[in-house]
Each structure stands twice: as C-alpha cells, then as structure tokens.
Amino acid sequence: MVSVKAFKPGGKPEQAEDRVREADHPSSQVAVFGTDQPLKLDCGVDLAPFQIAYQTYGTLNADKSNAILICHALTGDQHVANVHPVTGKPGWWQTLVGPGKPLDPERYFIICSNVLGGCMGSTGPSSTNPATGKLWGLDFPVITIPDMVRAQAMLVERLGIEKLFCVVGGSMGGMQVLQWSVAFPERVFSALAVACAPRHSAQNIAFHELGRQAVMADPDWLHGRYYDEGVRPHRGLAVARMAAHITYLSDAALHRKFGRRMQDRDLPTFSFDADFQVESYLRYQGSSFVDRFDANSYLYLTRAMDYFDIAADHDGVLARAFRGTKTRFCVVSFTSDWLFPTSESRAIVHALNAGGARVSFAEIETDKGHDAFLLDVPEFIDIARAFLQAADKANGLARKER
Amino acid sequence: MTVQESLPFEASTVMKCYRADHLLVADMVESGSKVLDVGCGEGDLLQLLESRGVDGRGIELSREGVNRCVARGLAVVQGDADTDLAEYPDDAFDYVILSQTLQATRQPRVVLEHLLRIGRRAIVSFPNFGYVNMRLQLLIHGQMPRTENLPATWYDTPNIHFCTIKDFVGLCDEINVKMERAVALDRHGRPLRLNAPWWFWNLFGEQGVFLLSRAEKKPDSTHAA
Numbered sequence: 001m002v003s004v005k006a007f008k009p010g011g012k013p014e015q016a017e018d019r020v021r022e023a024d025h026p027s028s029q030v031a032v033f034g035t036d037q038p039l040k041l042d043c044g045v046d047l048a049p050f051q052i053a054y055q056t057y058g059t060l061n062a063d064k065s066n067a068i069l070i071c072h073a074l075t076g077d078q079h080v081a082n083v084h085p086v087t088g089k090p091g092w093w094q095t096l097v098g099p100g101k102p103l104d105p106e107r108y109f110i111i112c113s114n115v116l117g118g119c120m121g122s123t124g125p126s127s128t129n130p131a132t133g134k135l136w137g138l139d140f141p142v143i144t145i146p147d148m149v150r151a152q153a154m155l156v157e158r159l160g161i162e163k164l165f166c167v168v169g170g171s172m173g174g175m176q177v178l179q180w181s182v183a184f185p186e187r188v189f190s191a192l193a194v195a196c197a198p199r200h201s202a203q204n205i206a207f208h209e210l211g212r213q214a215v216m217a218d219p220d221w222l223h224g225r226y227y228d229e230g231v232r233p234h235r236g237l238a239v240a241r242m243a244a245h246i247t248y249l250s251d252a253a254l255h256r257k258f259g260r261r262m263q264d265r266d267l268p269t270f271s272f273d274a275d276f277q278v279e280s281y282l283r284y285q286g287s288s289f290v291d292r293f294d295a296n297s298y299l300y301l302t303r304a305m306d307y308f309d310i311a312a313d314h315d316g317v318l319a320r321a322f323r324g325t326k327t328r329f330c331v332v333s334f335t336s337d338w339l340f341p342t343s344e345s346r347a348i349v350h351a352l353n354a355g356g357a358r359v360s361f362a363e364i365e366t367d368k369g370h371d372a373f374l375l376d377v378p379e380f381i382d383i384a385r386a387f388l389q390a391a392d393k394a395n396g397l398a399r400k401e402r
Numbered sequence: 403m404t405v406q407e408s409l410p411f412e413a414s415t416v417m418k419c420y421r422a423d424h425l426l427v428a429d430m431v432e433s434g435s436k437v438l439d440v441g442c443g444e445g446d447l448l449q450l451l452e453s454r455g456v457d458g459r460g461i462e463l464s465r466e467g468v469n470r471c472v473a474r475g476l477a478v479v480q481g482d483a484d485t486d487l488a489e490y491p492d493d494a495f496d497y498v499i500l501s502q503t504l505q506a507t508r509q510p511r512v513v514l515e516h517l518l519r520i521g522r523r524a525i526v527s528f529p530n531f532g533y534v535n536m537r538l539q540l541l542i543h544g545q546m547p548r549t550e551n552l553p554a555t556w557y558d559t560p561n562i563h564f565c566t567i568k569d570f571v572g573l574c575d576e577i578n579v580k581m582e583r584a585v586a587l588d589r590h591g592r593p594l595r596l597n598a599p600w601w602f603w604n605l606f607g608e609q610g611v612f613l614l615s616r617a618e619k620k621p622d623s624t625h626a627a
Contacts, residue, residue, distance in 0.1 A: 363468075
C-alpha cells in the first residue's frame, strides 16, 4: 500500500485562539459606529452597529494634509508595519512603509484598517453579532469592495481627515484604491494602484470558487457554524490557500526557488508524501495560514473581489468612472503577474487617459509574479517613492494656492 | 522611442543641461497648457516643460524609459505611438509633441493625423534626410548614410520612414495641416537663418522642427481625421 502521511495543517492552536480573540477585541485602535451610523451595503442591508480596526503610524499635521490610507490585500490586515499580534512576524509591507521608506511615518500620517468582512477586528463573519450574541457566520451579509471603501471613508471622516494625500494598495488593495478614486474623487489627492484590475476576471473568479469549494467541502465547515462546535475547517482552508498561493507566484519563480529539488531526501519515496520541496513549501503556506485567518472571512472577501467591476457600475464604460478626475494616479504592474496581468493595468490607464486624468504607468520586469508588490523589488520601490515625492510637491503647491 | 540618445547642445546656451532642440520646442509651448509628449524617452523634454509650468504627460515605448520617467515624478505611460494614440479622445491636449520619433513610426501619416486630432496643435521634429551630409554619403560612397546623430546601420535602425524637410512639407499640404512655424536646425542644434528658402533648409538643415495646427477644412478634403 502506498504510504500517505496525513497532512495536518494548523499546528499552533494558541495562535488560532489569539486570532479568535482579535475578531472582537483587536490589538489595534477601533472605530465603533453605532446604530445611528449604519453602513449601507450594496446588498441592501444597513449594517449597524459595526466596528473598524485600524493601525496608524506617524502624526497627522496641522492642516491634515499628510494622511495616507493603505488598503490591504485579500489575506492581509491592518498590521502593515508592526509586529503581528498573532503570528509575531514583522509588518507585511515593510519594503514600502517605515523610516526612510517611500511611505515614511516621519513625514506622513499612515492609516491601515482591517477591511470590512475581515477577521482581525473589523466587523466580519467571525465577529459577534450583537443581535444574537453569537458569531455572525453565514448570517453576515455579503459585502463588496465598494462596501469596504465606504466603511474606510467613515473611518477617515471619524479621524477628521477631509482629503487623503494618497490611497495606496496592491491586489485587492489596489481595487480599493480604484474604488476610492471613483467613489470619492474629491477626497483622494493621489492614488497608487499596484498589481490590480478594474474588474475581477473570469479566471480569477474561477480560482476563488475553487478555494471556496475547498473550504465548504471540509466536513468541519458545518455550513459556516464551525465556531459553535469548537472545530475549524482548517484542511479546506489550507487547500484553498495552497491553490491561491500558486497563483501569486510564477512558473519562473517556482523553478528558481525549488526546481524539481527533493525535500530532505535524495530519492523519491514512491509515496504521496511531500517528496518535492515545492510540495513541502505549499503545505507550509497552507498550514501557517489557517491559524491566522478565518475560513468564513475567506469566503466573504473572495466573493467581494469576484463582484468587483467598476465599468459595470458606469454603464459598461470604464472611462466614464474617471471622467474629470483631478486625482494623480500611478498604476504599476509586474511582467510575471498572471493573476492581475499588465493588460488589466493597461485597461485602467486607457480609461484614465480617456478621462483626462494625470496618470503614470510602469510595468516592472520581475519573475516574482503577483506577490512582487509585497517583496523587495527596488524598481517598484523607486517608482513609488518618486510618485509620492512628485505628488507631495504638487500637494504643497496646491495648498499654497488655496 | 528615443532615436537619438543626445543631440549635441549649443555651448553658448544658458541652460546647458537641456538639448537645443528641446529648448526650441519648449519655447513653442505656451505656459499653463496641457501637453502630450509622444515618444518622450527618459523625460528630458517633459521635465523642461514642467519646470515652465506646463501640465505634461508622456507616452514611451521602452519600459526602461517609462520607468525612468515615472521615477522622475513625470506622468508617463508605456505605449506605442502607432497603436495607442487612437485611444486618446479628441482635443485632449493643447499640444502634442513628437520629438525625433516620426521616422520610427510604422504609419507616420496616421500618427500625424492623430497628433492633430488629440491636440489643438502639434510640434514635430525629425532628422532631415535631405541634409547635405546624407546626400553626399549616398552620392559619393553609394552607402546608406550614417551620421553622428543617426549612427545606426541600415539593418538595425529603428528608423523606417525617413523623410526630408521638403517631403514633410508635402505631407502637411496633403493632409491639410497648417504650418504655424518651421525651423531648421544645423548639426549643432542652432536654427538656420529664418529668411532662407526651403531648398536651403532642406540642404543644410540637420533636422526640422514644425509647429502645426489644423487648417480650415478644404471643401474637397478627403483626409479628415
């Protein structure tokens, strides 16, 4: 019989417990919006009360003109430049954020909030539903990227900021950047949208469906009520993460990192054990993910991305969404990103040009795939820095003229 | 799509860091206007224009060029003059500039028509193939001309549509374009004397710089963009 060593993701139960606590009581600042300030969701539901967890770095200046909002990606969170309270790992965008980096807290007031539907302190399926006293689970309404952005806008308003100097994000974060510039053009001075798209492609929806089905196929998912039974669909979520993780890389990067090399052995074991390094790596990625992320959140957030289509909200014409915008845009894509390929960024740029917007667009050559926006890619970092510096200069001039 | 890496600049020019032809082009642009530089290279001209209060945008074919421009804080996108100009709406700019790029496009006439559709005015500069050194190389050596500013051999040049100043004037007439200003520059980038006849410019101009606008439509015009 062929040996199959069981793949058991989720080896750190104490982390999972920390994560569960973070959902309602995050190690972050929290903005609570009461029943008097409901969030009007695209699905028709008024969500109230709800809360948004957020981190800030740096100091807001006197005329409140130095605020930057960072929008995180699908499985990111608000811990952009500090040690993560659950994993203990450094912030996820330290290549871009920090002293001497393009987004420097010495100069800017940087805000990053956990998205609506997330599981790190903003209201989502793993938060407590005040109406029942139980966790929301699938009773949580289906949310969209515009809903997330509306919630962020309420937070920014709560912080007393009329206009953001810049909104920055990659992947799902980039979608939020675009949505910000479309929904609140007068509140966004500049926008840096990285490795994203104006709509989620059929292929990407397909990958998301694969991930969701993996979660739902786990017997421990229990139609989303796993919280009540003290179990977690960690196997399904790990598989979803493994599949997704492949889409974040590139063939070239996988070959460079792993090739066909074996994991701690010289010969194949003639089993379904993780013989290859790439298998071992993927298992690790799946395994480490399930302790810090909620499976239901994964369903809701992937769904929000699927629904994203700016043009559809503007009579099918993307350019119409950006008409007359005064926001300064920088769009960046990566050559080996096949999840959000350059053609998607180009569609954004064409629409911006047609709308008369001021836009820079650079395609960065790298074999690091979609994940490149999170990694140390000097050319990208240089461009982000230059774009912000130029925008900063123009922002200063604009304020002087006022 | 920058064909010439750098033109020798006029030694007596006050702003030594800028190319003479760029300064000439920049002088043709009114301050405060909105400009698209097609084939903007590494953004030297755009930067000069922005320093003069112009709202400048650029298109550049080479990824390296684009990234250099964006890193300089310029609003430049990666694109191809032959294919991407069609996506710009009418009257989007006050000026559209095509500096040393016309001869490298696949369809110079279509590109020229787009320039004057997108912009109310166009500024076009190009190397003059009627320049005396060019003619002599072909006449005496019987070989495709190569100059300091156009050093590429015939088999690896990006320049596929060379023309003379006279040819260009002919095209402008044909597609009903009005020449508001024309300047021929010598090989040092200095303007030739203004009152010289066309044949003189065509023979001694190393490059031509033209400020164009849309002419009143002729009744028999068949080439409206």
